[in-house]
């Protein structure tokens with residue numbers, strides 16, 4: 001029915017059975033301390049069983065606590081979590097999907113302890129992050145490389161570097177948050193340097209294993225990063241050997257702006273950004289953002305706006321989305337509700353594991369009884 005959506009694609013030697021991926025989605029399911037909990041495992045089993053070709057596991061910290069979003073951020077910074085990560089990768093494989101681990105340093109949005117770190121001391125909401133010294137930057141690059149090696153040892157097929165949402169990688173590229181005037185800031189080329197050094201060291205640490213990049217294509221802030229700079233950055237990433245680019249827009253500073261709140265309710269609200277980046281590069285591009293119906297995503301692929309589809313809340317609200325689309329049962333899909341006020345985000349911001357308000361009552365009851 002949807003020939004593009006259900007065709008295979010090869011990414012640096014890995015065969016993906018279709019164009020569907022799970023986009024990374026932090027839901028607060030890891031145990032306190034960032035461990036692989038029973039809840040996290042059950043969640044990823046369901047996501048992998050859905051029929052997507054690739055599951056990109058939510059952001060895992062490369063440096064705890066300085067780089068962790070919260071105390072429930074999955075930890076990839078310590079061998080203490082290696083067995084858990086092995087179990088997680090194996091569970092995803094058992095359910096028939098490839099497994100990718102997203103690696104992150106939360107930078108100025110790290111809230112697990114200590115003063116948040118950033119390229120420059122630029123006020124973020126009501127706090128001031130500390131500007132990183134060169135030695136600290138080099139240390140963090142090393143942390144990314146070590147975490148990637150750990151992901152490989154755990155059995156993941158790929159890693160993805162989180163260059164979105166205003167976290168550390170993105171904040172170096174942005175002219176809004178990077179006001180340095182040294183090797184890591186100043187003009188656009190020097191602002192790209194941190195990201196490219198992370199890519200180089202990660203690749204060196206894991207040999208031929210594919211490395212993807214979540215790219216912030218537009219910060220949606222007047223003084224922020226826009227396509228004019230993210231396009232050339234995408235070309236630099238391609239030259240550096242990135243296996244795919246997963247495109248997103250916005251940071252915590254823009255997500256709550258009234259215009260962006262409205263935009264984010266639309267089907268395919270980041271597809272224009274994916275298409276703009278895809279026009280620049282030959283590596284596969286993943287689009288995400290309320291890609292909610294088979295016809296819409298098939299058209300996006302057919303028109304060359306993206307090579308792969310990233311489903312985050314779309315898949316979480318209905319893990320049978322891929323099967324229902326494939327079998328022509330789309331009227332049965334339980335859609336993520338743009339009118340719910342981003343209940344999942346609100347729950348995780350409060351430090352609670354998120355449960356989707358759209359889940360059927362029996363599932364909601366069962367998960368509450370088991371995990372809350």
Ligand SMILES: Cc1cc2nc3c(=O)[nH]c(=O)nc-3n(C[C@H](O)[C@H](O)[C@H](O)COP(=O)(O)O)c2cc1C
Pocket residue numbers: 023024025026027058059102162164214248288289290291310311312313314315344345348
């Ligand atoms: C609660 C929540 C957590 C998220 N966690 C991550 C994450 O860990 N890493 C990431 O790159 N994107 C993250 N995202 C962004 C999603 O990957 C995705 O781009 C976005 O939700 C749009 O896709 P969707 O409409 O299918 O949810 C998150 C989004 C939400 C709402």
